[in-house]
Amino acid sequence: MSQRAIVSESRFARGLLIGSALAFLGFFLLLPLVAVFSEALKQGVGTFWDAVKEPDALASIRLTLLIAAISVPLNIVFGLAASWAITKYSFRGKSLFITLIDLPFSVSPVVSGLIFVLLFGAHGWLGPWLNAHDVKIIFAVPGIILATVFITFPFVARELIPLMMEQGKDDEEAAVSLGANGWQTFWHVTLPNIRWGLLYGVLLCNARAMGEFGAVSVVSGHIRGLTNTMPLHVEILYNEYDFVGAFAVASLLAVLALVTLVAKSVLEWRFDYHHGGAGH
């Protein structure tokens, strides 16, 4: 009774609101997802597998995994270092530093890619020197890694900074006062305190590292079988009217997204549970 009194909208209005929200979700999120899988499997599972096993596709999968395997650990280290510095110490220019961490979020990915072309490209600042020493960065794997690291830098740090701020430095001071060195303090005290947040950040970082298109597209050079990541490969196949191939590779990326989503929900559930102070 009391519920009805507070919620004053009529049955019709409620139905309309819920219905339109569902329709919106269905049209913009669910339908494309279904379309990706149905297009990929349109000509049967056999064709799907053939498209995935195609050497250039396999090369793009390998490259994407390699890029993620290098850039995610790098950003775990950078993210931890940055959030540690920001939350445990006070220093000049701290707020500027915090703002800078968000830069990759606010800059268009294409611009991020262009920055690296400007720096390391043949006509860039360091281009001639790199050329003379036979180091290839742009249109090669190192460039893709640089661009990916840049784009995914905020994920881990963004996740950890608020968490570590909230936790303060009492626990660390307690550990140090009991004789723990820096590494022991980090390993036995800080890391367990932030592990769920860190894992969450890593998950988001990984999803973006594998899915990044814009910045990588600028620096990669689109060399088939060499510098094409999965998102770039999808575009190429699509432009060549190889729809089954394009959607097959795209469906793998979609699966990654779904796995990330599920893992994220599980983590959030665990995270809340621990945050509630319910113990183990």
Add this chain to the structure above:
Amino acid sequence: MITVQNISKRFGDYPALHNINLTIEPGEFIALLGPSGSGKTTLMRIIAGLEFQDSGHVLFDGEDVSTRKVAERGVGFVFQHYALFKHMTVAENVAFGLSVRKRKDRPSKVDIKARAEELLGLVQLGGLGNRYPAQLSGGQRQRVALARALAVEPQLLLLDEPFGALDAKVRKDLRRWLRGLHEQMGLTSIFVTHDQEEALELADRIVVMDHGVIEQVGTAEQVYMEPASPFVSDFVGEINRVDVTVTNGLIRLHDRQLDIPANGHADGPAQLHFRPHDVELAGAGAGAGAGGLPIIVSNLFRKGGKWRVEGHCGALDRVIEIDLDAADTPPHVGVQLVVRPTKSRIFHTSGR
């Protein structure tokens, strides 16, 4: 013996401590008492080595430890909110200090376990070693934090607002128990508090601080009975403050001369402090109590084993608090009385 010499500390533009000198004898139980922002916690953190002074020295037994880190000073620190490691069991928390030692100094796993169990017994938490901090009450967590700090066998135990987060009943029990533990272990202990009652009850000596300066160091008796400054007088215990003037060695409240000796205080504006129980009451009849403060009783209530009388003093436009013994017949509300302090202190108001 702990010696603090000329310690000063600033946080940005904020002067947290100014030229602090203090000596603490072995076995003493010291309270750092003051309002928030008085610098008491900063001073303790500097003694611990969790914070470093801008100038001055900290000496342990004559040895300068100013540049030593907290782990090298042999102190046990109990944090205000305990800072227990919540992903570790109670036993693991207590054992932490021993298990992070270098291999050559580290006792065996069995010994560490036994030591943790022993310490948990000492703090009356035997058998709770397998619990997690979240499963304990506030008082129990406090004792785990204490056991953890004691595990590294500190010479000096430092406690930051040790009873601040506990409810009144637990606080009282824990206070008495902590005092006993301090004696039993032969520790030197320093604790920070803003609660004067706690300091008076627990400490051998009290260091009263305000605005980064030590106002007075003394026993509970000295601090309470012979406050060295108006701040101490006001902060420790209850007090009535009356603005007066000293002229020719006599104390005047406006045009009324008070029957209180000025004890040779120089002329000028001053503040008269007296405790609610250090007074005589007289009726407002002609002649009687001419040299006292006239009040009209505005409120009367039982306060523990005493009567608390609140009287409005028209000349001051403020309320004077008076304690009467339970056996006395209390005055009625609305009655005119004259209050004469039997014990009072006079502080000059210029300067501060």
